[in-house]
Amino acid sequence: MNALVPLRPAALDLSFVRRGDRTVLERRLFAWPFVLTRTFLLDPVPAHMRTVIIQTSSSALHGEDRLTQRIHLGRGAAAHLTTQGASPVHRAHPGMIAREAVDIVVEPEAFLEYLPEPRILFPGAALDQTIDIDCAPGATLIVSDAFTVHDPGRNGHGFRQLASTVTLRFEGGAPAMIDRLDIAHLGRGRFARYTAFSSIFMVAPLPVEILEQLALDLSAALAAIPGLYGAASLLPGNIGVGVRLAAEDLRAVRAGRELSWIAFRRLLCGEAPASRRTGDDLRLHRVE
């Protein structure tokens, strides 16, 4: 461990509020390495959904990084947050671990889509990330987390540690859902072929029958994506639907994530979202 390496705290603080028929980014505070440019209104429905691309100057995470994000959606606001692209997590010095903490508050009737691009774990990478969501009853959200491993030298050197925790609670209560992993390597044998993963959590105040049908439809549709192994099921307390995806590469995982997002949006809004992506033509895979 290099004791002279300074820790690098950084913060992003965004607050969205609803004003009439618009969602306004009322507070946008950010410090290096975060970068924010303009926001976008891309969707016919919900027309007030504001899209923000969270960028960092290096687009990568290093062992000494200490990043924090705070995202707040006021009553009735709608926001779609993503990142500029898949972000490498580089090798950390022994004893060091990159940390990122995301705190999300979603007030009643608000609608959040938090869909950051996947992490790419390089050899020796060490990352501890948390996403804490405090959600009001009646709010809607979709949150995803994804990663893959990359071994450019193909010498079998993997990441050192990945800890990732997504916690969802309502109005500050006990966790309604916790998805936590803490691993130092992937599986072995046939399982080791799978190196790209994603979890998606969709929460909405919908009847359980509708959520069950969404899970069934999603599971069937995910099975049609080449190279993807995935399934959807009801989250604890029937608060929504969770999706697990695994594949040998990120492309299939991205396709499954896009499909899930589109299906959720169509269920809620009656139509697919406007494209935020480039490259993959993911709208080939739709849940009708």
Added chain:
Amino acid sequence: MFDTEAALALLQYGDSAYPAGGFAFSWGVEGLSADDLLSGQVDLDDLVFEHLAFRWNTMDRILLRRAFIAADLDAIAAADRTAEAATPSAQMRDGSHRAGRALLGVSVRLGGSLAIAYRAMLSADARLGHLPVVQAIVYRDAGIGFEAAQLLSGWTLVTGLVSAAVRLGVIGHIEAQQSLATARHVLEALLAETPDSDVQPSSFTPLIDIAVSRGPSRHVRMFST
């Protein structure tokens, strides 16, 4: 010194004939086999390793310990609610519930005092009754120590997986014994290290989660999970 009484208790509670409904659960063996991701002994050994190292050791074992050292029923229930919240897959939750409640039912019939008291709480909270928590209750009632309780919890998972593989025709009886021997070494290595007392439950078994969660989409299946 060999503890005959403890060994006999392990044999009784670790016996696959113990009437706790374990035969109804394959914990992904059936689904992965149906999806062409598991065939033969090597794959099964990898699956057992995945279950033990990436879920049992980091999730079930932690919850078992919390329930085993819990001072009262409320503390046990807190561990149970954590199990519920920390299992995003509905089918995995359902399997854990069903297996746990079946095991608890047997202990109630056998007169286990803690089991009887805890079952009274279950009717008021549908989140309660997860397998590792109930295992702690049942083994406490049986007078089994914590070290042995961990062993039983891990070993009954192993025998359930291997038994399911035999019944599904993935492996034969001789291969099953070889897989059990391999799993013994995995479990022994895991038990040799004690998790920190403040560690939070975690798991990373995406392929198993997916295989089990795809259950409702399958037309024919033998097992609940």
